[in-house]
Amino acid sequence: MNWEVKIETKLKDGILDPQGKAVKTGLKSLGYDNVKSVFVGKYMEIVLNDIDEKNKAAELVEEMCEKLLANPVIEDYKYELMKMEG
Amino acid sequence: MNWEVKIETKLKDGILDPQGKAVKTGLKSLGYDNVKSVFVGKYMEIVLNDIDEKNKAAELVEEMCEKLLANPVIEDYKYELMKMEG
Amino acid sequence: MKAGVVTFPGSNCDNDVFNVLKNIFDFKTDLIWHKDKTLDDYDLIVLPGGFSYGDYLRSGAIARFAEVMEPVIDFANSGGLVLGICNGFQILLESNLLPGAMKVNDSLKFVCKNVKLEVSNNVTPFTNKYDQHEIIDMPVAHGEGNYYVDENGLKELKKNNQIVLRYKDDSENPNGSLSNIAGICNKKGNVFGLMPHPERCSEEIIAPNNSDGYRMFASIINEIKDRGDKIAR
Amino acid sequence: MPDKPWEQEGLTKNEYEMIVKLLDRKPTETELGIFGVMWSEHCSYKNSKLVLKTLPTTGECVLQGPGENAGIIDIGDNDAVSFKIESHNHPSAVEPFQGAATGVGGIIRDIFTMGARPIATLNSLRFGSLDNDRVKYLFKGVVSGISSYGNSIGIPTVGGEIFFDDAYEGNPLVNVMSVGILEHNDIATATAKGVGNSVMVVGAATGRDGIQGASFASDELTEDSDEDRPAVQVGDPFMEKLLLEASLELIKSDSIIGIQDMGAAGLTSSSAEMASRGNSGIEIDISKVPTREENMTSYEIMLSESQERMLVVPKKGKEEVVERIFNKWGLHAKVVGKVTDDGMLRILNKGKTVAEMSAKLLADEAPEYKRESIKPKYIDELNDIKAEDIKSTDYNEDLLNLVSSPTIASKKWVYEQYDHMVMTNTVVGPGSDAAVVRIKQKDKALALTTDNNGRYCYLDPQKGGSIAVAEAARNIVCSGGKPMAVTDGLNFGNPMDPEIYWQFENCVKGISKGCKKLNTPVIGGNVSFYNESPKGAIYPTPIIGMVGLLDSIDDRITMDFKNEGDHIYLIGKSKEELGASEYLKVNEGKVDGKVPEIDLDLEKRVQNTVYTANKNNIINSAHDCSEGGLAVALAESTFKNNIGIKVDIDTKLSNKALLFGESQSRIVVSIDENNVEKLKEIAQNNNVSINKLGITTKNKYVFNNLINLEIKELKNRWETAIEKKLQ
Ligand SMILES: Nc1ncnc2c1ncn2[C@@H]1O[C@H](COP(=O)(O)OP(=O)(O)O)[C@@H](O)[C@H]1O
């Protein structure tokens, strides 16, 4: 079975997010006064082939996140796993 | 009303994604042979304050994406809008 | 005759370009603050290299909305000479003064070294002191210089002779840029953006035996004088 | 309060009792926390101060010695240079990218708070072997962290050095040196004076970053250092660029009394130090400090190590000038307190006192310890290394292996990621003996280098310390400069271990001797202890950062051979010395033997010879012999211009020592045939022996009948070695 994975990473709470800060300032200066806060992280889409069980796929994804995709020292991650058609 | 917005941006289909390619190579070299494809984009969380209608908020988000948050020449974006408690 | 070099928050090659124009060419030059809403009577506007607004989000994305960009865009649209170097090139792309977009380098690494370039169009205001197809040498220093434009866009560029500089060949291409593009101009030829840094090879002392940057500024000043002469006549 | 309240703050029972006595009462929890940080090794230098006092810190050129954010030297014509080195080892071991990046940010702040515009940085790095995956990760992360911060802020990274050795596997070293220029009248100090004057916090808002970072740096790295992770800070080079421009503009505007960056222990340490220097007190209401996060405690605000912040004491009535300048650059500037005359650091929260202690007590009166010092056993167990102890079948292979040993190999993979050209002052960039940076509109220039060989310091700390200074000065001279002054980055293991303390004392002794003899005073530096991992302590690694002056930019020399047919001379003498060499390490995997002799008088004369010869315009290239010995030094000079050598020398030395021994005080020069007599005369005047090695030729490397290689092949191995290791 094949799986589509969507992963979002984000700096942990309390860790400075210079990008978010700069984007917020940018949006404000464009006149978007309703903007209260901005965080910027990474978004990834991964396709995994030939894994039979969802559990297995999830395990793999978590491992990949811990090892490479996110930086567990400063980032949190979330993911979503969807079975692919065909 | 306050809104939480989650935005994902990604290079358009067909545009070579250097980061995705590198991550894929990295994962493969770690032995994750099931990885078929990887795309890397950006993930943003924005909080918008004091907007009454969802429509209005959505309009605003689209405008911000078109203008600043994504580069329409090479990127697609998706967003999700949630009303915030309290 | 006067040139202006824009300082955005995070610009860091503004003084380098200023130094070349002012001290090497003895050309009247100002630094222009990013908040200025009007421009003096300039013959050349330079958007310099650096990391405007930290280059957060995308390089050039936030700078494109700086207050000074409104008059700069007007200036460009009315035929004024605009030179965007490195981050300046990225800002020109984000402002749609030039077509296309920048991606991160294929290597994902910042790269600072000399590369060989081919002058693909020597009849622009920025390259008139080079021979057509001349191979020149210039330093690059960037993390996002991987130029992209869609197929039609590329055709247009070629058709209108807008590709001004190319990396000499694939092995000299430091970032994976499409068609080895290193610098392009707009259709009218008055707006030019390039990733390499001509201001870093305009003085013998820091770039021995390399006047390839010097000649770019000489081209521009040559053009400005020409334009002045025409008006005078 | 807990039973042993001192423990959780990293203090000893004795120190706690001392505090109670000095305060004449028990400290509150917040106060004790503040003492914990201020009296940590990192902030108080309590274990090193007594030893540091033995360093020579004065000299004709010294305008500001140790004690301020950075030292300053005079380079004539009202020009001055400020420079300092700083370590960020522990943060880099946990999060290499951010650790290294914030290391760059921190030291740059030290320079511009002195009123100097930073014009160059160098970095001195130590890693384990590149065959280890974690090391590769650390190495890549550190390099990209330095690159990201330095490139963005727009200060060129012009040089540095990298060593690889298993001793650094669990505890890499990341030391960054920053150099700035200023005019004498723009020197700023970090002093708080004038009762009633405002105290302002400027720059970034305060978050919970790196709380307890200072005590973190004073602990050994253990298996569960991962637990310390929240202490990691993220740097914002963009913010710092704005802070840099705003601060320099502010200092120029003549509106301030003092300015101090907030480094370790943040607001606490900066205010206590400023007050103490000015014999004043400071009162701060922390409810006025702009914060990034909600519900921060007073303890957190006082000790946060959020980056890119400064403390400013404006002259009376100049608060608005500070605000105007900082607002222009898009930064906050906020009055948070005032200068008092009672010598106290008083911290209020919405008007209510939460802590009150003598500033001097915090900043200057931490205990000073002389720790127990014992000569390590291993030193007496070292073997004498002779030529026959090193296996070798083919000197061609040996040389190829040496030039591709990561410590010797080209660092191109690294420095091509650094913007080493921005500011357009880099006349000689990375990859040479010392970087040469011009000063625009002036004829003079600066030569900059960092040097240390940890292996030497491990095998013989005192000699190792002297050699580090000698080598740094040699590098300056080989670039055409006159050695001026030093900043030292002292990296050691746990000072409570008597053997480590002995290494520390002896390294400093060696540095002192070197600096005295070569007339290069120490104007500032940094001490980093507790560089240990479960596998043991690092090699003692006192990194010497040195600044030299070129009277004229035309004095510059590079190491590359320039012409075919030039004569190659060795200034100084090769000896039968193979101990401690890279050759021994590469061929036998050993770190052993006697460290090469260092005769500082001879060193000085050798340097004088090259310096004088260069002033007579007869030097075409100069390169010092260091790791890998003469054979490697010659190879390195052939690469750039693809000019070969034919060396013919007669000697009683073993071939191995001749080629790869690391005897000190040697410089290889190439000169025109017509200048040979002149060179001989200068050498004779300096009582230095010189020997003709051979001549430069076309594209082949020929050394007696021992080595015969194509330059191309040699260069290829040298240039691609590191990249290959990383694949
Ligand atoms: N190894 C050293 N040699 C000479 N001076 C040193 C050395 N280490 C520290 N110093 C000096 O001690 C003073 C206090 O250190 P400091 O740099 O203020 O701590 P921090 O780096 O946290 O700001 C500085 O002036 C520094 O130059």
Ligand SMILES: [Mg+2]
């Ligand atoms: Mg300091």
